[in-house]
Structures are given as structure tokens and as C-alpha cells.
Amino acid sequence: MATATATRRTAPDIGIGREQRERVAQALARVLADTYTLYLQTHNFHWNVTGPQFAQLHALFETQYTELAGAVDQIAERIRSLGERAPGSYREFGKLTGIAEAEGEPAADEMIALLAKNNEAVSRSAREALAAAQAADDEASADILIQRMQQHEKNAWMLRSLLER
Numbered sequence: 001m002a003t004a005t006a007t008r009r010t011a012p013d014i015g016i017g018r019e020q021r022e023r024v025a026q027a028l029a030r031v032l033a034d035t036y037t038l039y040l041q042t043h044n045f046h047w048n049v050t051g052p053q054f055a056q057l058h059a060l061f062e063t064q065y066t067e068l069a070g071a072v073d074q075i076a077e078r079i080r081s082l083g084e085r086a087p088g089s090y091r092e093f094g095k096l097t098g099i100a101e102a103e104g105e106p107a108a109d110e111m112i113a114l115l116a117k118n119n120e121a122v123s124r125s126a127r128e129a130l131a132a133a134q135a136a137d138d139e140a141s142a143d144i145l146i147q148r149m150q151q152h153e154k155n156a157w158m159l160r161s162l163l164e165r
């Protein structure tokens with residue numbers, strides 16, 4: 001009984017039912033895991049990129065991983081605002097994410113292609129989560145997800161443009 005009372009007292013009363021808050025939080029958790037995995041991959045490539053485009057790619061990857069680091073915080077805190085627990089370990093992220101880790105030591109062009117593909121994948125995850133947020137009339141989560149789609153689609157465009165001749 002103590003637990004039920006505590007749950008009632010601490011559950012957010014924001015006009016979205018518990019089941020829908022849980023559903024949106026689960027979708028946000030997948031976007032969080034994808035974003036964190038892409039963050040780490042982008043940082044990895046910032047460190048390990050080589051070749052004649054080194055300076056340009058080292059700087060571009062830094063701009064992108066810095067933005068992603070801010071985004072994971074925003075997504076995780078939205079999950080908490082919905083009254084749910086935010087995943088925050090490599091084990092949890094590994095189970096939730098659809099983004100594969102890079103194999104071996106990719107060349108600069110392979111890094112660019114992988115990051116373009118994975119930014120597109122995170123945008124697709126955000127679009128799926130947006131459907132859950134809209135079904136719950138959760139405009140605050142939808143707002144974050146629309147911003148994430150805009151950013152990932154812009155990142156992917158910039159990366160794809162580097163591969164065009």
C-alpha cells in the first residue's frame with residue numbers, strides 16, 4: 001500500500017495516462033539508445049579518421065558529436081518528465097539500439113557513409129516515436145522528436161554531400 005500511495009503522489013499529472021506515458025517513454029528510450037550509440041561512433045571517428053580530409057572531417061565530426069551529446073540529455077530528461085526511468089548503461093543501450101557498431105578500421109569515406117546511414121536510421125526511429133507521441137497527444141515529446149528528425153536529416157545530407165563527386 002505504501003508503494004501505491006507513493007506512486008500516486010509522484011506520478012506526473014500532465015493529462016497523459018500512465019499507459020500512454022509508458023508507451024511514449026519506451027519509444028523515446030529507443031531513440032535515446034540510437035542517439036547515444038551514434039554519439040559514440042561519431043566521437044570514435046573524430047579520434048580515428050585519417051587521410052587528406054583529416055582536418056575537415058575531424059572538425060565536422062566534433063560539431064556533430066557535440067550536438068548529439070546535448071540531445072541525449074534532452075531525450076533522457078523527457079523520459080523522466082513522463083515519470084519513467086531513463087536507460088543509461090551500455091548494456092541497456094546495446095539491447096535497445098538498432099545501430100550496429102563499426103567493424104574493423106573504416107577508411108574516411110567508409111566512416112562518412114556509415115555516419116550518413118546511421119543518422120538516417122536515427123531519424124527513422126524518431127519518426128516511429130513521433131507516431132507514439134502523437135497518439136498520446138504528447139506535444140512536448142513530439143516537439144523534441146521533430147527537432148531530432150530535422151537535425152539527423154541535416155547531418156545525413158551534409159555527410160552524403162561529402163561522398164558526391
Ligand SMILES: [Fe+2]
Nearest residue numbers: 046047058062
Ligand atoms: Fe577532440
